[in-house]
Amino acid sequence: MAIPVETFFLSPDAQGTLQAQIQQMVAEGILSGRFQRGEQLPSTRALAKHLGVSRITVTLSYTELQSNDYLTSRGRSGFYVSDNAPEPPSFKTPARKKDTVEWARAIGQRFTGGVTLRKPADWARYRYPFIYGQTDPTLFDHANWRLCAVKALGARDFSALTTDYYDQDDPDLIEFIARHTLPRRGIIANPDEILVTMGAQNALWLTTQILLTPRRAAAIEMPCYPALRDILTQSRCRLAPVAVDAHGLPPDDVPDGVDVIFTTPSHHCPTSVTMPLERRHALLDRARALDALIVEDDYEFETAFLAPPSPALKSLDTDGRVIYAGSFSKSLFPGLRLGYLVGSAEFIREARALRASVLRHPPGHMQRTAAYFLRLGHYDALIKRSARALNTRRQVMETELKRHGLQIAGQSPHGGSSIWVALPEGTDAILLAERLASRDVLIEPGQPFFFGAETPINFCRLGYSSIPSERIPEGIKRIADALR
């Protein structure tokens, strides 16, 4: 790669001759690792013009650097960083002045310190990855995604790619969501009741900013998605954790004074249990009695391979009380960052204004590509293909867990992509996970999903969306072995 002329500046405060200054800039670039071996320097003519110095000054600097082995000359094609140039130091930071800013004081609000669920970045290199929510390259329809993306890069979609939507969304994607995605969940919504978000995470974040303040209270499920807990903690609202049972959130346990109830009725996170219809009605009744709103995170409804999914809680809502968050990042791939928020127009209007302030809009190209992928039926085909694979894997999971005497503590009656496992009393799932990682097995400890003093240590989530079924038996065997 050629080193652009624009990276050179003469400092008005610099010491020494012009020639020395130029030599120093080049040497510093090489020593700091910015200019790398074999890279071409600007021509003497170009650099002289850019810096407003005579060409001979630049030539003399380059020649001097050449005799010091920083540069080599390749005849007419110019000067290059020499293969014998001094190595940049292997430690990362060149010695620099320390900030005089006192950051502890300058930072007005802190956001670090939350729980980040982080899988090893190299999870795909593990042979037995029981991890959750990542893309299985053997299932994802990369070829058709690419075709849709290329279509969305065409001249016809130039505007969808480049345009500044301000606070608006791709109308094609909104139309598909309104006409096809939501009706599958029993939800009828107008375009002004839908907002495209940067994944479900962003949907939950926007909702929290609008509905919660330090004077309000939110009920969350316990255990619960840790990122949601962090979002709510940052909003400084009061938090009322409600323990879930085998049917999800028990409505009667939602305490008085709660303003917003966060729930995952389709598949509870992380146990995967599903809330039955009667309880959904009871939860709506409880919310009505409290005059509370409900935020429904309807994730993973697409993985219903054993039975049709129950309609969303939102579809039963005649009050406008339910705000619905859906995601394409789960069912397609997490790097997509596309989800949607559905609620009354009054609410969506505020969410739209906040989103505009925070980031304007999700990139048009990602929206249009998703719209094509959905509209051409690739999404449905993908869901069906995944469902078949997940179905097989789940059967193997159940058989093998049983064989090794491991106890299933939660799973979805419709399907899902993970099983919640209760390890033997006293087992610390975090320690177990560490031990297993060295044996090529990844599991997800349950601790981060709990909070407060009574965190049980012996739960883990075993995802099967990224492990081929033929590897499951050996993987489960290794877990059982490690437990002994």
Add this chain to the structure above:
Amino acid sequence: MAIPVETFFLSPDAQGTLQAQIQQMVAEGILSGRFQRGEQLPSTRALAKHLGVSRITVTLSYTELQSNDYLTSRGRSGFYVSDNAPEPPSFKTPARKKDTVEWARAIGQRFTGGVTLRKPADWARYRYPFIYGQTDPTLFDHANWRLCAVKALGARDFSALTTDYYDQDDPDLIEFIARHTLPRRGIIANPDEILVTMGAQNALWLTTQILLTPRRAAAIEMPCYPALRDILTQSRCRLAPVAVDAHGLPPDDVPDGVDVIFTTPSHHCPTSVTMPLERRHALLDRARALDALIVEDDYEFETAFLAPPSPALKSLDTDGRVIYAGSFSKSLFPGLRLGYLVGSAEFIREARALRASVLRHPPGHMQRTAAYFLRLGHYDALIKRSARALNTRRQVMETELKRHGLQIAGQSPHGGSSIWVALPEGTDAILLAERLASRDVLIEPGQPFFFGAETPINFCRLGYSSIPSERIPEGIKRIADALR
């Protein structure tokens, strides 16, 4: 498009026979516009299986709907929405129950009510669009962008496309920014001092959340980018507007007690004036005296076609006092939504945590595509090509404004893509813009850039990044004509 079977649900509370319920679901779908003429219904077998009813029940429903002209049958290929089906009502919302939620109370914090700079969505249809910050299809290198995007869709980049980066970024893009983009601005930064953002808007928003609270004060330029003002207003900090002069923000006018100074030294927004080097040093001194931080929005430095751009304010900062916001959305296209934030590691750590909470990370595919476009030199070529066009256009603009006696109130000595114009005393730029729109001319009134009681009404910004130079004379003539 086929209507998916999953959009049908039997409600347990529904009245009437199963056959009647199915008929009603189909008829409602058609009447609400969700099922459109020519679309295929699920087969009787599939729908019966899905709903758990007998196939004859579905067949009877379909036949009844057929005799009512809702559906037609095409022999073995099944049932379709009839071309004679009743039209959905032309008004948008079917009559629905009114929300029982009292939104005025339920919404804890409002975000609507800000000033949105909104260009007409169909601006490209205007013959004389003096608008700012949109993509000129005759200049943008769509072909190479597409090639880079296709490369980033390849098997080698499957992980960059699909992966969950959590709070991280594409390492390729970060490396390019650190090694090539920032050094052009005189800035040397380590990867842990750089965060990729959803455009400069997102960079400014993140910075505000971390640095400002209701107990702190921010200085902003007057006039100023309205979205920044909205972001700061939402943070409820105190706002100290400082009037800019021909050299940008006057450091001595920044009042005592200010914690953060927001400035646009390269090109002031919206007047385009540039802050000279001495004033940059003076501003740093003033900030040091106040123990304040500076947020530098370094937009449009790429449009320096008349003279090399001055190094960024950040490059003069030895205290760690300057937080730097850059954008690719401006120089490439606004729908890209990619920018970056540079600052001390302590600050970037908080910004990273907040970004993770709000949206996790900008889509991997957009980041990788941009990294290729930059690395292959297409970006530099684009900037050069644009600079040539902008240079020509600016000359025509100056000539024509002078010819018609219009007064230039601000422009960049380096280049830029717009001119700030003072209309004759007493002219209301908003009214003028409305009048001109009907004559195929778009201009941007200056009022939204001011706030407070003393808003002058006779300024406008004339962008020339989207109008071919040969149309400029007639466009300026129409402005002059409208002023008479």
